[in-house]
Amino acid sequence: MQCFPGGMRLMNLKKLGVRRCPEPVLPLPEEMSHCYTSLERLTLYGCESLKSLPLGLFPKLRCLTIQECIYFETLLIPDGIENQILTTVESLTINCCNNMISFPCGGIPAPQLSYLSVGACKNLKALPDQMHTLLSSLQAFMLWDCPKIESLPEGGLPSKLSHLLISNCKKLAGGRRDWGLQRLPSLTHFALSGESEDVESFPEEGLLPSTLRWLYFGNMPNLKSLNRRGLQILGSLKRMQIWDCPQLKSFPEEGLPTSLFVLILLDCPLLNPRCRREGGEDWHKVAHVPLIVMDGEAIFDQLYLGSMDPLYAYSISAT
Known part of the structure; x- marks a missing residue:
């Protein structure tokens, strides 16, 4: 027609x-x-x-x-x-x-x-x-x-x-x-993903505003570290999701923003073991975060809850 x-x-x-x-x-x-x-x-x-x-x-x-x-x-x-x-x-x-x-x-x-x-x-x-x-x-x-x-x-x-x-x-x-x-x-939610080969450290200092509450980034094959100064300014950050970053090894020694309520890690094979409660070298950097989800396994208030859908974990934390 x-x-x-x-x-x-x-x-x-x-x-x-x-x-x-x-x-x-x-x-x-x-x-x-x-x-x-x-x-x-x-x-x-x-x-x-x-x-x-x-x-x-x-x-x-x-x-x-x-x-x-x-x-x-x-x-x-x-x-x-x-x-x-x-x-x-x-x-x-x-x-x-x-x-x-x-x-x-x-x-x-x-x-x-x-x-x-x-x-x-x-x-x-x-x-x-x-x-x-x-x-x-x-x-x-x-x-x-x-x-x-x-x-x-x-x-x-x-x-x-x-x-x-x-x-x-x-x-x-x-x-x-x-x-x-x-x-x-007014920027509160920011997501960046894609096979950006030049990204080895993120977020760069001066890139993001202090108003940010939700940060999502992934599919960065060469990302090796998180920028300490780029994170320090994010005093209002509530949720952060990182996915498909195979070379990301650890969090900054200063840890993550104290305001963080939800941390979701997907397909980060070098980082995830370091964030385990038992023996994780980076556990002290994330222990203050009430909800942590790693490849579908959730820790809520530092108590292991087992397998959990990360999207569900995100939804219950919405503020």
Whole structure:
């Protein structure tokens, strides 16, 4: 099917999902353009011929998801009405669109956007321009499997950002010292993962802000140590998860932040034995942490509880 049947009455349509439609027609014929006026949620999944999407068609759109549209290239913002559109958009997700090459020139004017996820866009070379001003309400930003992105936009990330995840973006991760995360007063959750061969010590001094409460990092094959000065500033840290770091040998002699409530270690074969209560050389560095989970085995309040799902351990510690 290329468009809606002509007799359908969709004037009050608020939610629309189009799944694996090989040749969707957007925009719809003029006589059906009223279908867009009330639309709040739009999901396009597996629409192979979709190359672009004119955002000016949807005056009330709140949530937009574009996924596995393999020939999708970019969003379109009509000239001259930048200040009149996207004022209602709160969530934007673009995943698995390998032919996407860019965001609209000049950025995305979406002052209410609070959630942005971009993943598995192999040919995307840059993030939206002027994110720090045009996306002033952004609170959560997820970026993964975008190997050609080399840097954050000029001006950095929005000041209200609280959740940041960057995974498998090797070129971008290489310049992490220039991200300016310490200038983000609301950042509380940060995750970094990927096969970054240059990472031997983490987190670098000056990389993370003192407001951080949750730190997740892994898949770092050459990580050998944790940076003492990079950790010392994290006086609000509650949860830390480390995974797939085969060369990580020990924690800093000064130990981990005293605020830490949950420590999860997965696939760290050199480190895990050192954190055992019985005979572990690093036990004195982690003994103050109420909940420790190592490869599914949990120690809670220093009492061994046996096998435990680490995701469950994380959930019961949420604060």
